[in-house]
Every structure is written in structure tokens, then in C-alpha cells.
Amino acid sequence: QVQLVQSGAEVKKPGASVKISCKTSEYLFVKSFLHWVRQAPGQGLEWMGIINPINPSGRTTVYAQKFQGRVSMTSDTSTNTVYMEMDNLRSEDTAVYYCARSYSTYDKFDYWGQGTLVTVSS
Amino acid sequence: EIVLTQSPGTLSLSPGDAATLSCRASQSVTRTFLAWYQQKPGQGPRLLIYGASTRATGTPDRFSGSGSGTDFILTISRLEPEDFAVYYCQQHVEYPYTFGQGTKLEIK
Numbered sequence: 001q002v003q004l005v006q007s008g009a010e011v012k013k014p015g016a017s018v019k020i021s022c023k024t025s026e027y028l029f030v031k032s033f034l035h036w037v038r039q040a041p042g043q044g045l046e047w048m049g050i051i052n053p054i055n056p057s058g059r060t061t062v063y064a065q066k067f068q069g070r071v072s073m074t075s076d077t078s079t080n081t082v083y084m085e086m087d088n089l090r091s092e093d094t095a096v097y098y099c100a101r102s103y104s105t106y107d108k109f110d111y112w113g114q115g116t117l118v119t120v121s122s
Numbered sequence: 123e124i125v126l127t128q129s130p131g132t133l134s135l136s137p138g139d140a141a142t143l144s145c146r147a148s149q150s151v152t153r154t155f156l157a158w159y160q161q162k163p164g165q166g167p168r169l170l171i172y173g174a175s176t177r178a179t180g181t182p183d184r185f186s187g188s189g190s191g192t193d194f195i196l197t198i199s200r201l202e203p204e205d206f207a208v209y210y211c212q213q214h215v216e217y218p219y220t221f222g223q224g225t226k227l228e229i230k
Contacts (some may be wrong), residue, residue: 035219037167045167045210045221064218098166100211106214108157108172115166 004034004099004113011046011119012089019085021097029053029080033060033102035109036073036084038095041121048097050105051075060105089120124148124213128222134230141198141226145211150191155215158187158196161224164205170209171196203229 007021022034036048049063051073063071067086075082086093098117100109125148135141149211153174159167167180171187172192182200198205206229211222 045212047219047221050217050219062217066218099135100167102214106155108169108178108214109159109167109212110169110172110178112166112168 004101006097006113006116009117010121011040011121014090014120014122016120017085018086018089018118019024020082020097020099020118021081021083022113023079023081024101026080028101028122029075033105033107034073035081035100035102036071037100037109038114038117039098040092040095041087043095048084050076050102051082053077053080056082075103085096086118089118091120093116094120124151124216124220126211126213126220126222126226128209128211130225131223132226132228134201134228135201136230137201138202139201139206141196141201141227142229143196143198143209145189145194145196145222147192147194147213151194151213151215155185155191155213156189156194157212157214158205159199159210159212159221161210167210201227 005023052060053075056075072080072085099113101111127146130145156174158171159165160170176189186197188195208224208226210224
């Protein structure tokens with residue numbers, strides 16, 4: 001069974017950083033591209049970017065313009081885990097953050113993690 | 123970026139009814155790159171339809187997708203209680219990938 005397992009909920013103060021993890025199997029890690037999508041309370045889905053887990057600094061790692069410079073996606077091949085770090089958090093960043101998998105770059109998202117709630121509050 | 127506009131925002135129907143959900147793109151999207159997702163309260167999205175009309179594994183055949191260019195439709199032929207949820211369309215042909223704002227299908 002395909003699984004993307006995300007880290008637990010976080011509570012952060014404005015201006016802080018958060019780092020969320022998404023762990024998968026070795027097979028999927030090398031056969032996937034992973035995306036980060038967020039969903040503010042009661043709102044829709046917002047794509048943040050895509051990472052190639054086995055070549056995270058390559059051309060196939062792309063950030064949505066809105067998040068460039070504030071979000072960093074990385075991977076750890078030893079643990080089959082990808083990470084999304086967001087700096088300078090604001091209250092508007094309060095959301096559930098999902099990782100999602102696609103087989104290739106321009107492909108549908110066939111599996112999703114369970115989501116990680118990030119709450120930004122003073 | 124490609125803007126996807128879904129209508130209606132909310133659809134109130136009864137079990138057994140048929141549902142028609144619309145997704146309109148601000149520019150043409152090749153069918154291959156149009157997907158539909160279902161999201162139930164407290165859960166993450168689940169892939170329902172991809173390539174505009176291909177059912178994902180586990181999607182019942184009462185769900186069907188159609189359309190091309192800028193206009194796409196998700197049809198549920200006969201609503202079951204478990205179908206009441208929020209539905210999103212998505213384009214994955216061009217960065218940034220975008221989703222429609224969602225259609226909430228609620229029990230009348």
C-alpha cells in the first residue's frame with residue numbers, strides 16, 4: 001500500500017520557521033516526484049512546488065512564485081524523506097500542508113499524505 | 123497562470139440524484155493534464171479522475187469525466203451518501219499547477 005507519512009502538527013509564532021517531513025518507501029522515493037500543497041482553514045488547495053527527491057537541486061525542483069525565497073524543499077535519500085521548510089511565518093500561513101506524489105513531473109497526484117496542520121499564532 | 127473556475131460553488135442534491143459539476147479554464151488545457159479530486163471532511167484529497175475522463179483505481183463507475191479545451195465536467199450518475207464531499211479540478215500541464223476553488227456537494 002502506498003504511503004506518504006507526514007510529521008505531526010506544529011504551532012509556531014509569527015516570524016519563526018517550520019520544517020515538515022514526508023516519508024515514503026524506498027521504491028516510491030526513486031519513482032516519484034513529490035509536491036507540497038496547502039489548504040488554509042475552510043479554503044481550497046494551493047500548490048507550492050515540486051521536488052525531485054533524488055536530485056533535489058536539479059531543474060525539476062520548482063517553486064510556485066509566491067513561495068520562492070521563503071520555502072525550501074529538500075530530501076534525505078538515507079531515510080526516503082522529503083522536507084518542506086518555510087521561513088518568516090505569518091498568520092496567513094496557518095494551514096494543513098500536504099505532500100502528494102506524482103509519477104512524473106507533469107502528472108496527476110495519485111497519492112497524498114495525511115496532512116500536517118501548521119498553526120501560526122502569537 | 124491558468125485559472126480554474128468551478129461551478130456551482132455548492133450543489134444541494136439528494137441521494138439517487140445525478141450531479142453535474144463544471145470546471146472552466148482560463149486557457150485551453152490538454153485533456154491529459156486535467157484531474158478531479160474528492161475531499162471529505164478531515165481528510166486529504168483523493169484522486170478521482172485523471173486525463174479528464176479516466177477513472178482512478180477504486181473510483182466507482184457512477185463517476186465520469188468529460189470535456190476538452192477550456193470546459194470540463196464531472197458527472198455523478200446516481201449519488202450515494204458517501205459522495206457528498208468537496209470536489210476539485212486541477213491542471214498539471216503548466217507551473218504553477220492550479221486547482222479550482224471547489225464545488226461542495228451537500229445533502230439536500
